[in-house]
Structure formats: structure tokens, C-alpha cells
Amino acid sequence: MLYRTIPKTGDKLSILGYGCMRLPEVDGKIDEERATRQLRYAIDHGMNYVDTAWSYHMGESEPFVGRALGDGYREKVRLATKLPSWLVRTRGDMDRFLDAQLTNLQTDHIDYYLIHVLNTTERLAQLEACGLRAFLDEAKKAGKIVNAGFSFHGPADDFAPIVDAYPWEFCQIQYNILDEENQAGTKGLEYAAGKGLGVIIMEPLRGGNLTDPVPPEVGDIWDRAPVERTPAEWGLRWVWNHPEVTVVLSGMNREEDIEENIRTAGEAYPGSLSETELSLIAKATDTYRELMKVGCTGCQYCMPCPAGVDIPLCFELYNNKYMFKNPDAEMFYVVRLSGVLTSGPEQYASQCVQCMECLDKCPQHLDIPALLETIVEEMEGEGFDEKKQMAREMFAE
Structure with missing residues (x-):
């Protein structure tokens, strides 16, 4: 495992951090035994930065992490929430949340405490009016948090x-x-580093969209590389x-991914990619942009x-239609969102009622209602009701 240093503190952090937003699940709940085993494996192999948040896994990520870091593992990591x-x-509210998080995480301090989704100067001003500066200063003085930071998904x-x-x-x-440029x-990145801030990177593989499965057009590019690497390794490097x-x-959340990422994190020095490799990555990037x-x-x-729409799944299935040119893409859309595989309710794009609540929540600033309308037009067209009935019959008990 390679390590890099936070300039202001001298902390040496593993270049690979463990994100606890997409832990393995069973029946919609964290698979605690497997997730604990995975997290501890990563720590045993040199990973020392664990990241969670109040909202991850519908509020269950922090309590899980608190339990998983028992048996002496808490002392081996820098913990972030x-x-x-x-x-x-x-x-x-700030004090209340922090105290609850300390309880959730079964610890007396948070090593790296972030203001979550601090996306605009307007939002910063609102929090400052609530006493944000005093809260951070006093929490640090009391030893409840060690380092203060923020996560950002806003305009440049x-x-x-x-x-x-x-x-x-x-x-x-x-x-x-x-x-x-997004x-x-x-x-x-360069501005923050120039100011002496440590920079933690999230979504390095766009939520897994850059890895599995890979569009054939992109796969052909990776196949031409002078060295054999998986798409995940190319993206992380x-x-x-x-x-x-x-x-x-x-x-x-898969054992093979953890092992591969740890191996890569032992080799990925800054500036180690050749011009040929960087050119290859640029071609793959351009191809992704054309397809997505x-x-x-x-x-x-x-x-x-x-309204019950599974918004991310709608987008994933819609993207897959174009990236993989699957002739059965619309049927996959019907089945996956029908509820028949989970014994749950339907979650189609057409259920959107244009309430607009999602607009302020999206870190990517997507026009979600408009995109869902497009998906309805392209994925729920002629024969949609017949396909829904077929899905129910295919998976009927």
C-alpha cells in the first residue's frame, strides 16, 4: 500500500480509502458479516482511511462501521463521516448530529469530519448564519473532531x-x-492542493459505470493497450x-475488487503513466462521452x-441501451423495474409526478424530471403494458 501525506497535519493516509456507501447487501440490508470481513481485510492489508456518512444505506452505514471497527480496528484507521x-x-442541530454520530460510530472522536454536500457559497452562508464556524472550532477544541473539511458537488x-x-x-x-472539467x-483539485488541503476523491469510477460491464467500443481500446489492466485499474491509476x-x-463490495484495488494501490505512483497510456485513456474517455x-x-x-421511481436504475438501464446496444434493453427495463424480482412495487420512470424534489438533491445537477420523460418515451412505448404482463408471468410463483 502506498501512502500520501495531508500537508497541514502530516497524516500519512493510504492512497486507497474505503467508501461505505455501497456495501454488500442481502434483502435490501447491509450484509454485515460479509461487509465486516471485507472492511477488515482491507485494513489488514494497509488501508487506513474509512469514509461513511449520516445518510448512507438509509442511515445504517454509520452504525455498521461502528460495529465493524470493533476488536481494535478503530485504532488502525482514520475515520471520516x-x-x-x-x-x-x-x-x-450541528451538535446533535455530531453527538449521534459519535454514538453510531462507537468512538469519542472523528478524525476527518466533513460538511456534507457544501455545494454553493449560498449554502455556506446559510450554515455560517447557524454558527458553523463556532461549531467546528469548538468541536475541534473539545476533541470531538480532529480535522475539518467539506464535500463538494457544486458549480466550479x-x-x-x-x-x-x-x-x-x-x-x-x-x-x-x-x-x-465538471x-x-x-x-x-489543483487550487485546493495549492492551498495546502488534502484532497479526497470520490466517484473515481463514476459509481462503477466505468468498469462493469464495459461497452465494446471502450473494451477495444483497452485491448490495444501495451499493458494488460482492468478498466477499474485504468480509471484508478x-x-x-x-x-x-x-x-x-x-x-x-466484491472480494475480487478489493484485492485488485489493494494491489493497484501498491503500485500507482503519481506521474507514473506514460504519454502512450494517457493517450489511450483519453480515447476511452471520448468514447464514453459519445455513448453515455x-x-x-x-x-x-x-x-x-x-412517487416510487427508482431514478438511478432508470438511468442505468437507459444508458445500457445505448452503451451496449442490447436488443433486449427495453425488456430488461420492464423486468428490473416491475418489482417482480424483489416482490416490491413498480418503480418506472412514468410514475414521476414532476414534484421536482430531486433537482436540488442531485450532485450532478441533472434535470431528472426531463430525463425521466425522455426515458418514458424511449423505454415505455408501444407494447409496454404487454411487456409488463409478460414480466409478471415469467416470474410468477
């Missing part, structure tokens, strides 16, 4: 002012081969190639939908 900024109305112009607004030790941004982007990056978070219809990462921030 996040204040749910969208739920804060008063200074008392708001990033630098937020960096400059408080003596943060670190920040967390989305960065991958498709997001060089959100904070490369300019934001590209992010780690930037010396400004401190830690890359991976939402690992919706830039959704599957982060689930838009969920739950009040």
Missing part, C-alpha cells in the same frame, strides 16, 4: 470561495476521467497519477423518490 448539511436549521465558480472561507484541513471532490474539476490527490475512495446519455453516478442522493 459527514454532517448532513441539508438537515441543519440551527447550531443545536463556488469551489475556490468555499476553500478560502475556513482553515479547512481537507476537502472531498468528485474526480475521474469524465469529470476533468464540478471542481482539475482546476479545483489515472486519478492517482495526479500528485495533488491524497486519497481515492472506492465503494468496494445520462451522467448519473448512482449515488442515490435523489432517493427515495416520493
Whole structure:
């Protein structure tokens, strides 16, 4: 495992961090035994940064992490979680959430505490009016948090002012081969690092959309590479190639992915990719941009939908239609969203009632209602009712 240093603190963090937003599940709940085994395996192999949040897994991620870091594992890692900024109305809310998180995580301090989804200067001003600065200063003085930071999914112009607004030790941004000029982007990465902040990277593989399965057009590009690597390794190495990056978070939930990422994190030095390799990655990036219809990462921030639409799954199935040119894509859409596989309710795009709640929640700033309308037109056209009936008959008990 390679390590990089937080400039302001001297902390040496593993370049691979464990993201706890996409833990393995069984029947819609965290598979605690398997997830604990996976997390501890990663720690045993040198990973020392664990990231969770109040909202992950519908509030169950923090309590899980608290239990999983028992038996001495808490002392082996730097633990990060996040204040749910969208739920804060008063200074008392901030203290209440932090104290609850300490209880959830079974610890007396958070090593890296982030203001979650601090996306705009307007939102920063609202939090400052509630006493954000005093909250952070006092929590640090009391030893409840060690380092203060923020996560960002907002417009590029708001990033630098937020960096400059408080003596943060670190920040967390989305960065991958498709997001060089999106959100904070490369300019934001370099700006934050230039100010001495550690930079934690989220969504390095766009929620797994850059890995499995790979569109044939992109697979052909990777097959022409002078060295054999998986798509995940190409994507992670590209992010780690930037010396400004401190830690890359991976939402690992398969044993083979954990092993591969740990191996790669022992080799991925900054500046280690050749010009030939960088050119190959650029070609793959251009091809992805040509194929993808919706830039959704599957982060689930838009969920739950009040009307019952599974928004990320709608986007995933719609993207797959174009990336993989599957003639059965519309039938897959019908089956996956019908509820027959989960004994649950239907979750189709056509259930959208245009309430607009999802618009403010989307870190990618997608026009979700308009995109769902397009999906209805393309995926729920002629014969839709017949396909729904077929799905029910195919999977009837």
C-alpha cells in the first residue's frame, strides 16, 4: 500500500480509502458479516482511511462501521463521516448530529469530519448564519473532531470561495476521467492542493459505470493497450497519477475488487503513466462521452423518490441501451423495474409526478424530471403494458 501525506497535519493516509456507501447487501440490508470481513481485510492489508456518512444505506452505514471497527480496528484507521448539511436549521442541530454520530460510530472522536454536500457559497452562508464556524472550532477544541473539511458537488465558480472561507484541513471532490472539467474539476483539485488541503476523491469510477460491464467500443481500446489492466485499474491509476490527490475512495463490495484495488494501490505512483497510456485513456474517455446519455453516478442522493421511481436504475438501464446496444434493453427495463424480482412495487420512470424534489438533491445537477420523460418515451412505448404482463408471468410463483 502506498501512502500520501495531508500537508497541514502530516497524516500519512493510504492512497486507497474505503467508501461505505455501497456495501454488500442481502434483502435490501447491509450484509454485515460479509461487509465486516471485507472492511477488515482491507485494513489488514494497509488501508487506513474509512469514509461513511449520516445518510448512507438509509442511515445504517454509520452504525455498521461502528460495529465493524470493533476488536481494535478503530485504532488502525482514520475515520471520516459527514454532517448532513441539508438537515441543519440551527447550531443545536450541528451538535446533535455530531453527538449521534459519535454514538453510531462507537468512538469519542472523528478524525476527518466533513460538511456534507457544501455545494454553493449560498449554502455556506446559510450554515455560517447557524454558527458553523463556532461549531467546528469548538468541536475541534473539545476533541470531538480532529480535522475539518467539506464535500463538494457544486458549480466550479463556488469551489475556490468555499476553500478560502475556513482553515479547512481537507476537502472531498468528485474526480475521474469524465469529470476533468465538471464540478471542481482539475482546476479545483489543483487550487485546493495549492492551498495546502488534502484532497479526497470520490466517484473515481463514476459509481462503477466505468468498469462493469464495459461497452465494446471502450473494451477495444483497452485491448490495444501495451499493458494488460482492468478498466477499474485504468480509471484508478489515472486519478492517482495526479500528485495533488491524497486519497481515492472506492465503494468496494466484491472480494475480487478489493484485492485488485489493494494491489493497484501498491503500485500507482503519481506521474507514473506514460504519454502512450494517457493517450489511450483519453480515447476511452471520448468514447464514453459519445455513448453515455445520462451522467448519473448512482449515488442515490435523489432517493427515495416520493412517487416510487427508482431514478438511478432508470438511468442505468437507459444508458445500457445505448452503451451496449442490447436488443433486449427495453425488456430488461420492464423486468428490473416491475418489482417482480424483489416482490416490491413498480418503480418506472412514468410514475414521476414532476414534484421536482430531486433537482436540488442531485450532485450532478441533472434535470431528472426531463430525463425521466425522455426515458418514458424511449423505454415505455408501444407494447409496454404487454411487456409488463409478460414480466409478471415469467416470474410468477
